[in-house]
Amino acid sequence: MSDATAGASGLIDYEATLDCVHCGLCLPSCPTYQETGRESSSPRGRIYLMRGVAEQRLPLEGLVAEEMQLCLGCRACESACPAGVRYGHLLEGARAEIDARGARGRLRRLSERFLLRNLVGRRGSLRGFVAGLRLYQRSRLQAFMRKSRLLWLLPPLARADALLPRISSPHRPPAVVPALGRRRGRVAFFSGCLMPELFGATNAATVEVLVRNGFEVVVPEKQGCCGALQAHCGDLRGAERLRERNRLAFPSEGIDAIVVNSAGCSASLKECGDSLSGAVRDIAEFLADVGIEPPRGRLELRVAYDDPCHLLHGQRIADAPRALMRQIPGVELVDLPGHSDCCGAAGIYNLTQRRMASRLQDRKIEALRRTRPDVLATGNPGCLMQIAAGVRRARLPVEVLHPIDLLARAYAKESQLDF
Amino acid sequence: MAEQLPRAVELVRRLRSIREVAEVLDGEGELFPYEADAFTLLRGRALAVVFPLSARAVQEIVLACNAAGTSYVARGAGTGLSGGATPVDGCVLIEFSRMNRVLEIDVTNRTAVVEPGVINADLSEMVAPLGLHYAPDPSSQSACTIGGNIAENSGGPHTLKYGTTSPHVLEIEVVLPDATLVKLGRRDGHCAGYDLRGLFVGSEGTLGLVTCATVRLVPDPETVCTLLASFSSLVGACEAVAGIIASGVLPAALELLDDRTIEAVEASVYAAGYPRDARAVLLIELDGAAQGVAEERECVERVCRERQAIDVRAAVDEAERAALWRGRKGAFGAMGRLAPDLYVHDAVVPRTRLPEVVAEINEAAARRGLRLANILHAGDGNLHPNISFDRRDANQLQRVREMGEEILRICIEAGGVLSGEHGIGIEKRDYMRMLFDECDLEPMRWVHDAFDPEDRCNPGKLIPTPRACAESNPRHRGYAKVEF
Ligand SMILES: Cc1cc2nc3c(=O)[nH]c(=O)nc-3n(C[C@H](O)[C@H](O)[C@H](O)COP(=O)(O)OP(=O)(O)OC[C@H]3O[C@@H](n4cnc5c(N)ncnc54)[C@H](O)[C@@H]3O)c2cc1C
C-alpha cells in the first residue's frame, strides 16, 4: 500500500478522492456509464483513474484525459453517493491538471479557452457576436445555408447552427426596476452572460415575475459571466477573474438575495464559497421560499418538467419549480421518464463530445415522444438549447420553455382578464 | 498493454472476433479501474475486459480462454465486498453489465426471466405496477446485478422473512468451464436428482457463468408498517431483537444501526431522520394482512418498551418509510465520509448471542484504538461491524487486519459462521480454516474440480489451497477430473 502515499501532486484533490469507498452505488445514475457500461466511464471509475494519476500509477495522457472530457459534469453521481464525494470539485481539479500538463492538445485547449475567455467572458464581444447571429437568423441567410447544405461543409458550424434557439431580442433592463403593489423586499438579479443575449425573453419574464410579486429588482450593470464554463473546462484562473468582477459588481448589503435564473450559474455561484455565495438563490428556489401570489390567468397546458442537472444534483432543488408551475391554473404536470438524467447539454459538452451528447439527447426526445406534453419546461439555458434543438430536429409539437416563462405568461393573461 | 505476450495478443484478437461481443477493452487506463471490486484491499490486473451480449458469446469466450490456457472471472456491477470479481493477474474479465434484458414476465406464475446483468432494483421497479417485487434486497440493490446476487447468494433486510437469493431462483442457464450450456433447476421449482441449481447459487462464480435466470416474483404485502425504535444502549437494542423473535412475531425485516452509523447517515444525502441522540435504533418492518400487522405492531412496541426503548414510532406515510430505508441502504457508503478507507465486515452468530458478541467486538475495537460502526441484519444474527481507517497508516492497517480476524474468531466461538451474505472470495478464503478442517474442505474441492478441473473459472477464490497433502493427490492441484 506504500504506493498510495506517493506523490499526491498537482491539481487533483487526492484527499477528496479518498472519500470514495468504491461501493458502486453511483453507477446506475451516470449517463455515460449507462451508455457504455465501462467502468472507466463511470463516476467510481473516473475517481479511481484520478487517484491512479495522483498516485503516479497511471499516465494522465490518453484515456484518463479522454474520460474526463467524456464526463458530462452533470453530477448525478453526487446525488446517489452516500459517502458525500464531491465529484464536481474533483472533476474541475482533474481537468485543470489536464490543462496544466497540456494533455489535451494545445490547439484545442487554447481555442476553447480563447472563446470562453474572450467571447463568453466579455460582455461586449458576446453582444456583438449574438447580434450577428440574430441577423444571420433573420436575414434568411440561415435558411439559405441550411437549404444549400453549405453548412455540412463545416461540421462545427453545422452543430452550432443546429443548437441555436430562435434568438429573441436582447434584454437590457434598467438598473433598478421598482416593485409592483405591496413591496416585499429587494433582490439583485444576476442576468448571466448568455441569458440576456440568447434568452432575452426569459430574463424579462424573470424580472416581471419578481416585480409582480412585490420585489424591487436591481440589475448591476458591471456584472458578467459566472465563470462556470471556464471552471468546468479546467480554466480555474480564468474563472476566478470573472468571479472577482462579480464580487465587485454586486452589492453586499441591502438585498434579500441574488436571484439567478440559470441553474448552471446559480450552482457555480453558490459553490465558489465567496462573499456572494451565501446570498445566491435560484429563481425557483427563491420564489417557492417566499411564496408567490398564484396567477389567475389560465394556461391549458400539459407540462413536462425536466430537471437541469445543476439544479437537481448541484443544488438539490427538485420540488420548487414543480410547485410553482402547479400554481398556474390549467397546467397539468406530467411525469417525464428519465427527467433526472442529463440531456447532454452540460455546458459546452454538446459542442465537444457530440456523439455522447446526441445519444443523451435522443433519449430525452424519445421520452418526449412517449409523453407528448405541450410544453417541456427546464431552468437552464444549455438544457433549453439542447432539448429545443432535439425537438426541432424530431419535429415534435413541443414548446421548450423556462418555468418562469410559464409563470410570466399566466400573469400576463391575468391582465387580459382584468381589462 | 505494451509488453503483451504473443499468446495474449492472439487471445484478445480472438475475443474481438466473436460476433456477439460488444467490446473488448485492453488498454492500460481502461483496465485500471477494474483492479478491484468494492473490496479494495487486494487487487489484480486483467489482460482484457470483454462484454458479451449472449450466452453464445459467453461460450465462445470460454472456449477462447481454454484454448489459450487463460483463466477468466465473471463480473456484474463490482459491488462485491469479498473480492469475488477482483481479477486474477492476466485473466479475462467477463463483464455482464450489457447482458441486461428482462426477457419475460409471467404474471400468472409470478416469475421473470432475466439476463444476469439486470440490476436488482430495476427488476422490482419494472414489476411494481403489477403489484409484484423481487424479494432479495441487498443494500446495494440499486446497483448490483442479479448475476452477482446469484453468485453470492445475496441477502438483504427482508431475508429474515423471505429468505436469501437461493429460494427465489428457480432455474438458471449456465455456461460450464468446458463451454457447454446447461440448465439447472426447473421453472416450476420442482427438482429431481441432485439440486445443482442450489449448489450453483452461492458458488461465487467458481463453477461456471450464469447467462440467464428464472426468478420468483413476490406479491406486494397488503399492509406494511415500518417502526423505528430508539435505545440508549446497544445491548438493550440487541436484547429487544431476541425478545421480538421470542415473542413469536416474524418481522419482514429487523435491522439495527448504532450511533456512529446514524451520525454518518444523517450527514449524507440519505439522511433519514434517525434520532442522533440514540445509542442504537431498530428498524422493524411488519407486513401482511392489516389485522395481523396491527397485532404484531402492538406486540413489538411492548417488547421494545420492556427493553427500555426511549421511543418507538411508525413511519406515517410511504415517503417516510422510503426515507427510513434509503438511509439504511446508504449506510455503508455514508460511512465512507468518516475516514479514507472502510472495511465492511460480515459474520453471523445465533441471534440469542448478539448482545454479548456485539459488546465483545466493540471492546476489542476500543482496545485497538479503532473506530467501529455497527449495522446488523439483527433478526438474522448477521453482523456488519465496519471499521473506518486510513490505509496509508501502516500500523493502523495492521490493527485493522488483526481486528478482522478477531471479529471472526469471536463470532465462530459464539457458534457463528464466516459470512452472512458477502461471500468468501479472496478476502476470507484463508479464514475458511477457522471454520473447516482439511476433511471438511475436501468435498468442496471435489465439487469444484468436477466442474472446473483446469481451475480456470475464477481461480483462487472461495476455497483455500490445500496444505499438506497437495503434492500427493493430483486432484488438489486442480488437474484431475472427477467423474460423477
Ligand atoms: C454498499 C453495499 C451494500 C451491500 N449490501 C449487501 C447486502 O445487504 N447483502 C448482500 O448480500 N450483499 C451486499 N453487498 C455486497 C454485494 O453488493 C453483493 O455481493 C452483490 O450480489 C454483488 O453483485 P454484483 O453485481 O456487484 O457482483 P460482482 O461484485 O461484480 O460479482 C460478485 C461475484 O459474482 C460473480 N458473478 C457476477 N456475475 C456472474 C455471472 N453472471 N455468473 C457467474 N458469476 C458471476 C463474480 O465473479 C463475483 O465472484 C453490498 C455491497 C455494497 C457495496
Ligand code: SF4
Ligand atoms: S458527472 Fe455525470 S457523467 Fe460525470 S461521472 Fe458523474 S454522473 Fe457520470
Ligand code: SF4
Ligand atoms: S457512490 Fe460515492 S463512494 Fe460509492 S463508488 Fe460512487 S463516488 Fe464512490
